Amino acid sequence: MSDVIEVRGLTKVFGTITAVDHISFDVREGEIFGFLGPNGAGKTTTTRMLTGVIPMDSGSVRVLGHDVRTDPVPAKQRFGVVPETSNAYVDLTAWQNLMLMGELYGVDRARTERRSHDLLETLGLAGRSDQKVREYSKGMKQRLILAMALLHEPELLFLDEPTSGLDVQSTRMILSMLRALNMDRTTIFLTTHNMAEANRLCDRVGIIRGGRIVAIDAPEKLKSATDRLHRIEVSFDGEIPAGDLASLDGIAGAERTGDKWQITADNPDQAIRSLVGFSGRHGAAILTLQTLAPSLDDVFLKLTREKGP
């Protein structure tokens, strides 16, 4: 796997604020990379530099092998962008917006029309394509903008909070589209506030705070690195001796709450194996078993609250 985005020492200063402070990271081909951070962390500023919309102050960015500073046009030709604020032409219809995109990306007319039909259909806008975008709802605009970003079949897609403020239906539609695209090997760079979304969707996430990257890894690895002790909730269909449970391999402690046991595990994998063996030996079947790993929310709050990266 090669790197589709290579960022080295990327920096942006606005007056006295260093919005992005010497960040470096790579995005691999075919992955969904989540870029997380609290408000004002520098996500949008980073995305705009990566997409060549605003110039960087120092550092370098290579996207799809092209230096974005010196050679932006060939890179832009191969990626699509869904920016933070909706920006279709509101005085044009959805169809006219898509035709304009086709021309700006040099896609021939027949293919533009075919793609537009398909995209509008998939994104549930087919009946509204001759309506001016001014009359669109927020969710419809956002879906149109995704269609506009995808018209030229980009290999890489940047999205800056694509689902913020959208209802469940529009959100689902957009997320399932992203998953389908990723199945077809489109690399996706996504900024979001929504931890559940990042957790479900992303292969790896980078967390930025105050313009600096504080962590980059797979969501599950970040979670396990954040909290050494996992919690497991288990219930059995019969009585079992309390003392024995706490002394099993991988289990640090066990406490009974109602009909369940709350287990703290220093090694969740070993703990679950032990529990299964234990239930067999005592003839008490496991009714439910849940691992209560720290959520990405916990990781995020911990990393973005800590002093200094």
Place this chain on the structure above:
Amino acid sequence: MNMRGAPEQLRRAWAIAKKDIRIYYLKGPVLIFGVFMPVFLFLAFYLGGRELPLAFLLSGLTGMALFFTSTAVSPAIFPWEGQARTLERLAACPVTIEAIVLGDMIASVLFGIGVTTVPLLIALALGLPLLHGVVLAFAVLLAAFCFSALGVLLAVPPTNVPSNIMMLSSLLKFPLVFISGIFVPLEQLPAWGMALAVFSPLTYFVDIVRYSFTGTHYFPVLADIGALAAFALVFTVAAMVLHRRNIPWRM
């Protein structure tokens, strides 16, 4: 301009021009303003009881029509699109800033030429003889480019408030009309007036229009054309360079 893929960038500039025409020019008020302003200006002139020959008045009117229409909308497009954030969309597309500037210019050229046919038709309808049609057609095209480039150049100051830009460009446009031999023939201007007139591209265009209809001219026709071409080139290059520098500010 980035010469690599220049034909392709040219095609994309045309897409931008079509978008501009559709969104900013083909609007009722803009069209009405564009067509009626020259007509009313003409009536004000004509009925003003000034003792000036019709050919002189109509040449001035044609000059003003082309000048005002080519610079009417173009200064506001960058601020409008900056405000609406559609400029960010264009910046993320594989088009160079030069192509965006050129696209805005082309739209303005087409609008300017389209509206300027009205006073020209009036002139012909009033029985004015068209002595040098080819020269006139070429001059209209060249001047339309020149004034459109000036219009886009006027959009350079980094503000996303269109009315600020419009105010600023009016401050520059109206004085130009008075020093370009439209109200007073160049040969009647005082020395200081002439010294100003040579700095206005409109002077040269009006001189050619006058030549086309009456055969008389103040500067040699080739000098007029050369001056218009030089202004067009300088304005275009300046607009491209300065917009490239200022565009990040608009994002």
